[in-house]
Amino acid sequence: LFKSNSDLKSLFQGFKDLKTDDELRSNEALENHATLVMTTLDDAITHIDNFDYVSEVLRKTGASHHRFEGFNSENFWQIKDPFLDAVKVTLEDRYTDNMEAIYKIAITFILKTMVEGMEDHRNSNANTIKAADT
Structure with missing residues (x-):
């Protein structure tokens, strides 16, 4: 993710100053964040048949990113290709055109819902602030 989107790394206080791949791989803050991301993705995919639950979890996750200075909703999309690459590597010979299509649909739904939650x-x-100003 950070190799193809180095600008994204600067948004993370815990590992923005790390320079090498080895430093990134051994960084506890990055490991914790990656685990949190993968847990959220796994939860969404595991419960994909429960739209209301998944939508609520993803929208809340998206909304929680408002607190990160410089982070905008379009940043979510930067995980799409690395995620799909990881699925391909993980599934190895079980990775088929059908699996690719399924995971593309799933990650697009996940990211779109997180974007909606943040926006x-x-x-x-913004509406609350406007109302307070009037």
């Missing part, structure tokens, strides 16, 4: 949160806050 809705920002719009809600």
Whole structure:
């Protein structure tokens, strides 16, 4: 993710100053964040048949990113290709055109829902601030 999107790394306080791949691989903050991301993705995919639950989890996750200075909703999309590459490597010979199509649909839904959650949160806050100013 950070090899192809080095600008994204600068948004993370815990590992933005790390220079080498070895430093990144051994960084506890990055490991914790990666685990959190993968847990969220796994939860969404595991419960994909429960739209209301998955939508709520993803929208809340997206909304929670408002607190990171410089992070915008479009940043979520930067994980799409690295995620799909990881799926391909993990599934090895079980990776088929059908599996690729399924995972593309799943990750697009996941990221779109997180974007909506973040944007809705920002719009809600903007409306609250406007109402307070009037």
